[in-house]
Amino acid sequence: MFNEIDFTKIDLTGQPPADETKRQYYFMGKIRELLARESAVLGRPVTYCLQTFGCQMNEKQSEVVAGIMDEMGFDRKESEDADIVIYNTCTVRENANLKVYGRLGKLHNLKKHNPDMKIILFGCMMQEPHVVDKIRNDYPFVDLVFGTHNIFRFAELFYEMKNRDSQLVEIWEGTEQIVEELPTERNYSFKSGVNIMFGCNNFCSYCIVPYVRGRERSREPEAIVNEVKSLVADGVTEVMLLGQNVNSYGKTLEHPVTFAQLLQMVEAVPGLHRIRFMTSHPKDLSDELIEYMGKSKKVCHHLHLPMQSGSSRILKLMNRRYDKEKYLELVQKIRGAVPDISLTTDIIVGFPGETEEDFLETLDVVDKSNFDTAFTFIYSKRSGTPAAKMEDQVPEDVVKDRFDRLLSLVQEKGRMVSSRFQGTVQEVLVETESKEKGIFTGRTQYNLLVHFPGTSDMLGKYIQVRLDTCKGFYYLGTAVTEQE
Numbered sequence: 001m002f003n004e005i006d007f008t009k010i011d012l013t014g015q016p017p018a019d020e021t022k023r024q025y026y027f028m029g030k031i032r033e034l035l036a037r038e039s040a041v042l043g044r045p046v047t048y049c050l051q052t053f054g055c056q057m058n059e060k061q062s063e064v065v066a067g068i069m070d071e072m073g074f075d076r077k078e079s080e081d082a083d084i085v086i087y088n089t090c091t092v093r094e095n096a097n098l099k100v101y102g103r104l105g106k107l108h109n110l111k112k113h114n115p116d117m118k119i120i121l122f123g124c125m126m127q128e129p130h131v132v133d134k135i136r137n138d139y140p141f142v143d144l145v146f147g148t149h150n151i152f153r154f155a156e157l158f159y160e161m162k163n164r165d166s167q168l169v170e171i172w173e174g175t176e177q178i179v180e181e182l183p184t185e186r187n188y189s190f191k192s193g194v195n196i197m198f199g200c201n202n203f204c205s206y207c208i209v210p211y212v213r214g215r216e217r218s219r220e221p222e223a224i225v226n227e228v229k230s231l232v233a234d235g236v237t238e239v240m241l242l243g244q245n246v247n248s249y250g251k252t253l254e255h256p257v258t259f260a261q262l263l264q265m266v267e268a269v270p271g272l273h274r275i276r277f278m279t280s281h282p283k284d285l286s287d288e289l290i291e292y293m294g295k296s297k298k299v300c301h302h303l304h305l306p307m308q309s310g311s312s313r314i315l316k317l318m319n320r321r322y323d324k325e326k327y328l329e330l331v332q333k334i335r336g337a338v339p340d341i342s343l344t345t346d347i348i349v350g351f352p353g354e355t356e357e358d359f360l361e362t363l364d365v366v367d368k369s370n371f372d373t374a375f376t377f378i379y380s381k382r383s384g385t386p387a388a389k390m391e392d393q394v395p396e397d398v399v400k401d402r403f404d405r406l407l408s409l410v411q412e413k414g415r416m417v418s419s420r421f422q423g424t425v426q427e428v429l430v431e432t433e434s435k436e437k438g439i440f441t442g443r444t445q446y447n448l449l450v451h452f453p454g455t456s457d458m459l460g461k462y463i464q465v466r467l468d469t470c471k472g473f474y475y476l477g478t479a480v481t482e483q484e
């Protein structure tokens, strides 16, 4: 769709155009010229490896970077012994940062054997000044560093990097700009994420996201619908609408639109079969949305509703702006309107000051809410956030013990809740063939994975599958009939 650029129509001899999209295509054209020469000298294609850490927003942005790399003529490979290695980084928890530093050590060795190798880092972690200082001082062999706000400038930055010997760093503090129509290389041909907004204004006290992703900005509904239409024309039947807090979508647009209204517009796109969205904040989940989910034909009956903690006292310290009762009320309300809903959540253990009583409140909400899955995280101190300065950080062994107790309850409940589908026939979208040949993996509208024997013509199709054996968070099944 966006990949059909006719480079013969771009004048590469003049100045770069002012229009941002055209400007980036101009630099893509310039690099294509450079690359053709390089590749001729090497006698082989020039390769790149792109790895993504973190969330689905990062996955989506990596698809743009991959689209630009492919457009410029590079060949993608999985392993890091490539000519160019690119990491899209995450910083939501310290672990994510440590992983990148560990990988950089290994890349340094590879680069010693291939001095022409280029190393590029971008994404959330690069928005933190102390990280950039460390890269400058301790990892001077990294060639290009950029952040989350200027990804659309990738082709131009790449061109600049090629024309210098020293490390190039370009980090923006924020941006109002949303650049549309850049090339995209999708991970799947039949499903795709669609950004509906960027940034976050909530400032939950533990979270680094508002500092690295900037203020909340919504895309115009027409731009979103047009993107969905072109995706559908290109074979996509399932979209995931992405934002840090989709329930506050559209509030700051010149002509405000609610998230439920946006869903309605997306639902009207012919040929689209399923709509998912991520992530919802309990404080902004509206009755209008709940009602819409109940009557929609395309919105999947799955809601990811991060609770973070079951203790009202901790929720207040987290600046979540709801309490335990409000959360439980919401769960009840959703189940009333959409009885077969699959609910999933995120929970943090060991937030500063969390007592055993607070933790028991969390277990209580897990017990009462019947989540299909809960993603559990050990609190990670992020410098610059209000929680990092809070006293009473919980000792590691106490946190570990709570984490284990939470995990076993979550797993026990999840297994019980997921078993409600035992023996039923469900429509699944077939996504991948597993390593074991002939075994395929599909996903129900409830986001539940099912492995079943099949054939490769089923990939990307909706198939009826009987769920025979519940294995906790996935099923083993049998294809019954093909639907589409």
Ligand code: 5AD
Binding pocket: 092, 093, 206, 207, 208, 306, 308, 346, 347, 348, 377, 378, 379, 380, 381, 382
């Ligand atoms: N420590 C642990 N978990 C965190 N999350 C966000 N910030 C932190 C942190 N500092 C979790 C939240 C969020 C999910 C994406 O990551 O549960 O919902």
Ligand code: SF4
Binding pocket: 200, 201, 202, 203, 204, 207, 208, 209, 210, 244, 245, 281
């Ligand atoms: Fe972080 Fe809270 Fe924003 Fe989610 S809503 S990204 S947890 S600040």
